[in-house]
Amino acid sequence: MPGRQVKTIYKHLKILEPLAKVRNLPFDRLRVNGLRLKLFSFSVRGELVEPQKILLQEARWIPAFAGMTEKGIFRLFTRSSKGVMGKMDFRKFWLRNKIEESTRPEYMEDGPYPAPIYPRPRIAVNFILFILTLATTLLAGALQEGVNPLKNPEQIFKGIPFSFSLLGILLAHELGHYLVAKKHGLNVTLPYFIPAPSFIGTFGAFIKILSPVRDRRILLDVGAAGPLVGIAVSIPLLILGLQLSEVKMVQEQAGTTLGSSLLLSLLSRLVVGPVPEGFNIVIHPVGFAGWIGLLVTSLNLLPIGQLDGGHVAYALLGERQNKIAKYVFVGLLGLGVFGWPGWLLWGLLLFIMGFRHPPLLKWWVPLDRKRKIMGWVAVAIFSLTFIPVPFSGF
16 A cells, blocks of 8 residues: 555554654555555564554454444454454553654564564473373273283283374374474464273373464464374274274174264275175274274364364354354254264363354454365365264164
């Protein structure tokens, strides 16, 4: 936008005089009502910061867009976390913050802001939880092999194929999130593994993002990275497990029957071949770990709240993600009533977590074509890995 138009906008905002003493630093552009508006960051009290960060420190308002009033005057508007629209009182705001003249540092001339320096993370808790999860998954794998760890504790090593395969899948999934988040300069923790006294030995793993996600591009990159890396590790392990599995005659229902997805059915037919009537695949522990990897991927890709699928859906569709999340929730309740009752528990947990995804600081930044493709690939992976009835025959 030409300099004259920029000055006109600032004049209507009644902050032209204080801004005249400050060197403007362009950081983003967007098109509003057919006009190309140039946004700036300002130097306040000698510090170079973005306006969003200043405003978020002063009030619980999130910058949303610029618009034209009925009188033809440009004004900046904000949107609260509850979707309420309001007008920022820039005059009152700038009177509370004395603006001092500042110069632009050399590192700002040709590059973005430098990555912030965060305190060194404490990894003791992460390490202890990982060791405990390793122990519980080893025990679960040994039990699957028919080992009684109380009578034959020396044979617990038979649980290694299942334990290492499952932990490798979970670790790959979380490291996908972690490394991409670090690439974008986010403050993120190392993975937390959750040990559990269950037949698989764990409730999964998670990481915590401690800094706000700025825009849709970063949100999609971080949200989709985990499932994409996790599925890339799960598929080879599942294929190996199917090769090691046996096809046996089943005279009566015994044990637990694992549900199938579109991807599992395809891989099973390619690796094992057609299964005759009256026979079933007795899956190897490595294949069972790969199956769990597919299940974990599909659960994480549910387009609800702050699950990976919620991140992807919000990056692709914006506020429409909230409506889709409610439809998916109703569908899970239906599957819980007519299919697997475990979906009712999942529905309760998701209801407590919430359906709506939190807004972004720079929600207007669009996705490029490559990221849109990556997002829809993640949606396709959810469709291929979703298992309507994961378990039966308890």
